[in-house]
Amino acid sequence: MRTSCLVIISIVLVLAAGGAWSQGMSGFPATELRAVDTPSDGGGSIDLEWEGEGLQFVLIMRATSPGGEFETIGDAIASDGSYTDMRLDDQTDYYYRLAYPAGEDTLLGAVAGPAQSKTNWFRSYRKNALVLTALMFILVISYVTQARKGKRLFIRRISGLSAIDEAVGRATEMGRKILYIPGILSLSEIQTIASLSILQHVSKLTAVYGTDIEVPNKDPLVFSAARETVKQAYMEAGRPDQFKEEMVTYLTYDQFAYAASVTAKMVRERPATNFLIGSFFAESLILAETGQSIGAIQIAGTADIPQLPFFVTACDYTLLGEELYAASAYLSKEPVLLGSIKAQDVVKAIIMVTVGAGIVILAFGSNIVRDVLFTR
Amino acid sequence: MRRTIPLILTFCVGMYPIFAFFVPHRVVTNINQNLDTYLVIVAAFALPLGVVNLVMSNINKIKKKDKGWFYSVVLIAGLCLMAFYGIMGGDQGFHAHFQWMFENAVSPLQATMFSLLAFYVASAAYRAFRARNVEATVLLIAAIVVMLGRIPIGDMITGGRLTPISEWLMTKPNAAAQRGIIIGAALGAASMQIRVILGIEQTYLGSGKD
Incomplete structure (x- = not known):
């Protein structure tokens, strides 16, 4: 019995050693190299693919002719099975081969090629995004057209926006100013544009009530746009004489210097109402908490998820994400603008149904919905 | 025109x-x-x-x-x-005095403002986590579980039993709510962008009307 066990153990050890030898020494870890143009890119790159096993490093070599001198351009792990060669000239033949350093020798694989990189006109992996974008455009145009024809569209009450009149009225009664902070990002940020829409409405109200408003800015472009917005609002309200240049000020481009300056204004001048509407980062809580400490009524609005809990905690009303973008339509009550909100709701319903269907289909073991929705 | x-x-x-x-x-x-x-x-x-x-x-x-x-x-x-x-300093780099002022005045002032955030978080958390009603109590309990589940002392007190609950709260209910807001905000932004591109929304030009 003991002899039989020893024989079996010996056989197993010999086989294991033999296997290790064949894997480590005789086997080239990567075979069947293929070189093809990277699909759906802007050109200048070729994708390499191979069949490989193990964690050995293979060297990737390139030449411009099959018999030419191959230079090493990079390395990869054999089992990864792919590599992308970048910064190439389009319409030029390239040949590739893999090399594997085995001890003092370097084993060379077969040559693959020729392959040429070329520039493409469409990112095929974004077909789903194209369909959704086109659908969004069609729905917006369609509902706007319906609204122009006089169809009545319903939009639910948004308490944060309904409270604007009350907030301006409070400042008027108290004889104190309103501080409007349009976020800290530039005009290229859509939240800032949405904020300017609300600023226009607030400025019209302050013009009518004769309340003082101050708009401190961090970005010079937003400063110029905000000044035009407030000026125009005062003109539309029929009070151009009440507009003062110092209502819209530029402070600094530095995030925390801006926060320091605005909080100092809050503490010194004690505004009755603060609007914090736009894109915010770490300064959101500094501003909102300082405003809270001076007892100002605060209306905040942002689509920056990390800042929302801070605003919800420290402000009286908060416009959450999409409510911020719906503000201009809600405040102006213009049917044309409401049409685009309706289109947005229809797309949201489509997404909800698709996500629900995707969950059910995935539960049955099919990835079809996930694959259709996947993009990069 | x-x-x-x-x-x-x-x-x-x-x-x-x-x-x-x-x-x-x-x-x-x-x-x-x-x-x-x-x-x-x-x-x-x-x-x-x-x-x-x-x-x-x-x-x-x-x-x-x-x-x-x-x-x-x-x-x-x-x-x-x-x-x-x-x-x-010209375009070759900072002047030594500029660099000195930046390192010894601007930078510490920025750090000071950022550090103040810790105190603001504490006061905001105190207000948010007061158990005034059922919803606030649920928020308070969830916050305690998440905090204890994510810090070493929490592991020491509970023997690591809160860590999986904390992870579940963050990756399931919290992530679901966040994604809902993200999808809504993204669609809102897309709708707003289409309004701006098509000239339906003109307030950024100083007026909502022609």
């Missing part, structure tokens, strides 16, 4: 990045990258407007001896000093 040209420009400049998102051709992507550069150039032109406004408003404050006028003096002095040494 005062409105038409900006609207046409907005349409072209707004549609181009959407076009470039789907078309990878080098000609298209190069122009798209240039648009980003133009934005920086436009912002650079707007910056002097801001600086002039800043200087003028603070000089007025000093003249009128408004509340806190002394801070305006400090601001003007700091601005002039930093600008002077910044210009003296």
